[in-house]
Amino acid sequence: MRECIVFCALCLMYGVPVLGSDRRHKEPPLDCGFIPWLGHALEFGRDAAAFLSRMKAKHGDIFTVQVAGRFVTVLLDPLSYDHVVWESSDKLDFGKYAKILMERMFDVTLPDHDAIAEKALLRSHLQNQNLPVLARSMFRNLSAILNDNSVAVTTWREDGLFSFSYGVMLRAGYLTLFGSESEKLWAAGRDVRHSLHVYTQFQKFDQLLMKSARGVLSADGVLEESLRLTAAPFITREVLTELPLKLEDGTEYLLRRGDRLCLFPYISPQMDPEIHPEPQVFVWLLILNFEFELVNPAEKIPEFDRSRYGFGVLQPEGDIKFRYKRRSL
């Protein structure tokens, strides 16, 4: 039994905010909340971002909270995710959730895949000497899509900032990862068109996926919502053995066996006002290729689409309209 239970009882009696003080050496700070067993489940389910921001201010980038009887260690520092992602799957398991989701949503049971071999493959293709090659391909594919001459010099075309960037990045990423359809020189134009087709199909699939994920993981009620969040497949790891975790800043923590580890990249850096990203290649390519302006410069930045928590990088709830046309050179 965790120290929370006794603590909660005592604190309810004396009206003291609950913070586990009896943590084992090096474990992340434990925050049990006021309500026995439930802990922070309600606040977490109601507004995860606000809750996590509050916890971040109180404890920093890593902490353990009690959520409906579970102890969930939240890691917010995206620079430290590498250690988690590359940790062997017999120490931090995430296959369990991916499997449950696959079974419930698609009625598919994948044969046990070799996670170690898969990681080795990723390492060899996406890191080290292969990375510059991949980056060059990505750059060329991005340029090809942005140079697509269906965008005229004379007439403005309207789109959403998000939808535009998302589409272009996904299409360029698709072409870069899956390669060209043909060896022939004129293939570039065909690839650009093909990637557009793939993208429209992908959008349909994505909408279906979100719909059925919501059905499966049923998010009625705040308690269900917090359970859903802490089990979201792409960000959750089950701690299978006591595990040292070194953060990017050098601090070392010990994760407790049986706890759940959640990576919540969305409140940092996307929501961290102190981070001003460098202008990136993408923006630079845009400026080279297009003139653009906001349709309504006074428009507010949209909130995050909360229904997508746990499914990759968060998307905005709405989009900001802008118009663009090709630069005349």
Ligand SMILES: *[C@@H]1O[C@H](CO)[C@@H](O)[C@H](O)[C@H]1NC(C)=O
């Ligand atoms: C896009 O990427 C693929 C695979 O990396 C590459 O074969 C192809 O040449 C790239 N396209 C362009 C236009 O450079």
